[in-house]
Amino acid sequence: MKTEILMMDPDNFDSSELETAGQILRDGGLVAFPTETVYGLGGNALDSKASEKIYSAKGRPSDNPLIVHIGDISSLDKIVREVPECARKLMEKCWPGPLTLIFKKSDIVPKETTGGLDTVAVRYPSHPIANALIKGSGVYVAAPSANLSGRPSPTRAEHVIEDLDGRVDMIIGAGSAGIGLESTIVDVSGDTPCILRPGFFTEESIREIIGDVDVDPVVLAKTRPDKDMKAKAPGMKYRHYAPKGEMTIVDGERTSVAEYINGKVNEGMSQGKKIAIITCDENKDLYMQGVVMSLGSRKVSGEIAGHVFDTLRQMDELGVQEIYAECFDGCSLGDAVMNRLRKAAGYNVVNV
Ligand code: TXA
Ligand code: MG
Numbered sequence: 001m002k003t004e005i006l007m008m009d010p011d012n013f014d015s016s017e018l019e020t021a022g023q024i025l026r027d028g029g030l031v032a033f034p035t036e037t038v039y040g041l042g043g044n045a046l047d048s049k050a051s052e053k054i055y056s057a058k059g060r061p062s063d064n065p066l067i068v069h070i071g072d073i074s075s076l077d078k079i080v081r082e083v084p085e086c087a088r089k090l091m092e093k094c095w096p097g098p099l100t101l102i103f104k105k106s107d108i109v110p111k112e113t114t115g116g117l118d119t120v121a122v123r124y125p126s127h128p129i130a131n132a133l134i135k136g137s138g139v140y141v142a143a144p145s146a147n148l149s150g151r152p153s154p155t156r157a158e159h160v161i162e163d164l165d166g167r168v169d170m171i172i173g174a175g176s177a178g179i180g181l182e183s184t185i186v187d188v189s190g191d192t193p194c195i196l197r198p199g200f201f202t203e204e205s206i207r208e209i210i211g212d213v214d215v216d217p218v219v220l221a222k223t224r225p226d227k228d229m230k231a232k233a234p235g236m237k238y239r240h241y242a243p244k245g246e247m248t249i250v251d252g253e254r255t256s257v258a259e260y261i262n263g264k265v266n267e268g269m270s271q272g273k274k275i276a277i278i279t280c281d282e283n284k285d286l287y288m289q290g291v292v293m294s295l296g297s298r299k300v301s302g303e304i305a306g307h308v309f310d311t312l313r314q315m316d317e318l319g320v321q322e323i324y325a326e327c328f329d330g331c332s333l334g335d336a337v338m339n340r341l342r343k344a345a346g347y348n349v350v351n352v
Helices: 015-026 048-058 085-094 128-137 157-164 203-210 254-270 303-317 334-344
Strands: 004-007 031-033 040-044 067-069 099-104 119-123 170-173 184-187 194-197 246-251 275-279 291-294 322-325 349-351
Touching: 004 015, 015 031, 015 040, 015 128, 015 170, 031 128, 040 048, 085 099, 085 203, 157 170, 157 303, 246 254, 246 334, 254 275, 254 322, 291 303, 303 334
Parallel strands: 004 170, 031 170, 067 119, 099 184, 246 322, 246 349, 275 291, 275 322
Antiparallel strands: 031 040, 099 119, 184 194
16 A cells, blocks of 8 residues: 655644545545654544554554544544543543543444443544644544554654555654653543553542542553453553563662663673663763663653653664663653553563
8 A cells, every 4th residue: 555644844734734634534544643642543433444444554453442532522422421520520621632531432433443342432632733633534533553563652753654654544744742652541431530551641640630540550560460450451461662672671779770780781792782771861871881772851851751662662773682771760750651661671670
């Protein structure tokens, strides 16, 4: 399939530039587009054939449900059975924005879109191109992250082109996705709201809006969740984001971590291996050898989070065989960052 690539300026565009993209969605085709979290791969959420195309373009298991994206709040009622009070509060404070809510679904949402579940995930993105595309197309847009299944989520147009060129009808490129981690997911379909995936909206910020909230234990698990700890978001159970090189997270006091990692780098390099270190601006001078990759400053809000996926992708491009990453627990969006890094490392964590 020939993929049309459309580059746009998110700060200066005319909705008419999105007419072809809207037509593709109405015709049941696939369009990758930028959002404020990561790039998404869109198709008509109410067309089961379009959802099947999404699964096949990504190589994604079809029991892993898709998020339905809307362009205004009034579109919500048709696809959900009820909107509980806690959801209304969250929508008022966080929409449009990087929050996905899980509702009981109405009959018009096909099971193909929800991976066979009776619930549907809904997000109202704030990115101007995402918003103009969804509104202009007039369809509900199912959109998982626009990566091949198992690869890091795409934060730049190049990542999407790398994974999906030739597999989708159109890719809209528009610079970096701002936040760089996928949306926070809160399930509001049960008795107590529950965070299923950490993201830009933290547990504390959700609690401030609605009071009590549960957190799916899988989200914060420091070791590989066992079989009894079944992820409530099906996607959280899959191997994800993993670079080809063997990745280890090293937890402990700053200088002990650096000492341990430097020892491993020495050892690996003497065996002729290419080794990388994932660190931050404050610590990067502690490492003299190996490929030193800083995620940015721990002191700048959101900076570490914004570079996680791009850095993981670069590991494969550089042909790195072993990766050692510091912990980022205390920094901004630390829970969300560590959730992604632990998964990338297959929960391989050493304490020093
Ligand atoms: O920021 C985002 O949410 C991005 C952008 C493109 O909007 N999208 C995204 O989609 O991350 P995806 O498909 O990569 O991740 C969706 C997650 C999966 O873990 C999936 O299992 C979960 O949401 N999910 C979707 N529908 C669900 C449902 N009804 N119940 C529980 N989990 C659900
Ligand atoms: Mg994804």
